Amino acid sequence: MVMPAREKFSRGSEAYCCCLLLLFAYDSPPSRRSREEAQYNSEFTQFPQHFQVPTVRILGIESSCDETGVALFDTESRQLSHRLFSQVEMHAAYGGVVPELASRDHIKRILPLLDEVFAESNCSLKNVEAIAVTQGPGLGGALLVGTSVAAALGAALAIPVIGIHHLEGHLLSPLLADPAPAFPFIALLVSGGHTQLMAVERVGDYRLLGETLDDAAGEAFDKTAALLGLGYPGGPALATLAATGKPDAYRLPRPMLHSGDLDFSFSGLKTAVLTLTNKLKLAGDSSFESARADVAAAFEAAIVDVLTAKCLAALAQTGMERLVVAGGVGANKRLREQLTAAAQNRGCKVFYPPINLCTDNGAMIAFAGAMRLTNGVAVSAFSDGAFSVKPRWPLAEISSR
Ligand code: KG4
Ligand code: ZN
Numbered sequence: 001m002v003m004p005a006r007e008k009f010s011r012g013s014e015a016y017c018c019c020l021l022l023l024f025a026y027d028s029p030p031s032r033r034s035r036e037e038a039q040y041n042s043e044f045t046q047f048p049q050h051f052q053v054p055t056v057r058i059l060g061i062e063s064s065c066d067e068t069g070v071a072l073f074d075t076e077s078r079q080l081s082h083r084l085f086s087q088v089e090m091h092a093a094y095g096g097v098v099p100e101l102a103s104r105d106h107i108k109r110i111l112p113l114l115d116e117v118f119a120e121s122n123c124s125l126k127n128v129e130a131i132a133v134t135q136g137p138g139l140g141g142a143l144l145v146g147t148s149v150a151a152a153l154g155a156a157l158a159i160p161v162i163g164i165h166h167l168e169g170h171l172l173s174p175l176l177a178d179p180a181p182a183f184p185f186i187a188l189l190v191s192g193g194h195t196q197l198m199a200v201e202r203v204g205d206y207r208l209l210g211e212t213l214d215d216a217a218g219e220a221f222d223k224t225a226a227l228l229g230l231g232y233p234g235g236p237a238l239a240t241l242a243a244t245g246k247p248d249a250y251r252l253p254r255p256m257l258h259s260g261d262l263d264f265s266f267s268g269l270k271t272a273v274l275t276l277t278n279k280l281k282l283a284g285d286s287s288f289e290s291a292r293a294d295v296a297a298a299f300e301a302a303i304v305d306v307l308t309a310k311c312l313a314a315l316a317q318t319g320m321e322r323l324v325v326a327g328g329v330g331a332n333k334r335l336r337e338q339l340t341a342a343a344q345n346r347g348c349k350v351f352y353p354p355i356n357l358c359t360d361n362g363a364m365i366a367f368a369g370a371m372r373l374t375n376g377v378a379v380s381a382f383s384d385g386a387f388s389v390k391p392r393w394p395l396a397e398i399s400s401r
Pocket of ligand 1: 191217218239329331332333
């Protein structure tokens with residue numbers, strides 16, 4: 001499967017050869033010793049002083065789920081080159097991500113993407129000073145592709161490789177926007193797998209304020225989209241359909257709106273949509289067809305109302321004045337408009353990552369790595385070509401609190 005990539009990239013580069021060897025070895029189980037080493041080698045450590053330089057050209061690699069992302073970020077010029085390959089079309093046929101297909105596709109895409117990034121940035125591997133790679137959370141096999149390539153490149157180039165928490169990538173990504181928020185801020189993380197409110201004091205200092213007790217916001221969008229007969233992933237398709245509907249045509253519940261805490265719950269909302277769509281279907285196919293846009297709009301309004309109210313409550317509770325929104329659902333137009341207006345009314349400001357960096361990407365991983373390195377914050381460091389993945393990795397573990 002990796003032969004075409006090898007033919008294309010056989011240019012005598014020691015680093016690329018190293019990557020390919022690791023990709024070939026990907027299916028073989030690690031020896032006990034190497035597993036122990038990998039555990040040990042990826043502990044949080046402080047890099048030696050000479051790595052904490054203000055200028056770092058850092059390579060970022062993301063392969064935790066169904067997007068292969070590669071980026072090169074220069075902390076001094078803030079120049080960013082990045083490339084992304086989304087596997088959405090491949091997984092759409094199955095109605096969700098198929099982990100084994102995801103890993104195999106990452107293997108196919110990652111080296112060509114690296115090549116494209118270097119071509120765009122007019123840099124070569126020799127110019128890279130550090131590598132940041134998503135170490136978790138995510139799909140184990142998918143994470144192994146990015147981490148093995150990063151570890152191989154790091155060993156071949158004798159440069160540091162650090163493992164980045166995927167959610168840290170998302171929550172720092174609004175700092176790539178112009179204007180960027182100053183610390184401290186509240187971060188709303190709304191992705192396919194997570195819905196969390198965090199207080200961010202500085203890089204590496206994250207405090208969980210609240211999270212979903214069941215479905216994530218993106219998951220609720222995807223499941224509701226499936227009920228409405230839309231494809232996978234459903235969020236963007238549902239938002240498009242909702243734009244043509246009337247949000248007040250149906251009144252759907254706003255779960256936990258008045259719970260008094262900062263937690264969320266979206267599974268009841270999805271069940272309410274299920275009950276409504278079943279009723280509409282019983283009334284005949286044409287009723288369902290003509291009501292779909294209104295149901296989509298009513299669902300979107302309900303979820304956006306809850307997200308907005310909880311964000312305002314988090315700002316009030318902490319006394320902070322800045323809110324950043326990250327993760328795939330952060331691309332939602334209604335959420336952006338409603339949050340921005342509501343926060344402005346309270347004298348607060350909302351920041352979003354550039355729209356193309358809302359979903360998974362390598363740029364946010366390169367950036368999070370750069371922020372940790374340049375701020376001298378402890379990192380999960382790989383060494384001697386050893387690596388490990390952390391498919392389940394609580395964000396609290398990387399916080400200095
Ligand atoms: O952060 P992300 O790319 O991947 C994860 O780490 O999960 O988020 C993907 C999620 C999916 O559930 C997708 O349906 C949702 O973000 N999403 C949206 C929109 N664009 C992506 N949800 C609502 N409106 C959108 N415009
Ligand atoms: Zn994500």
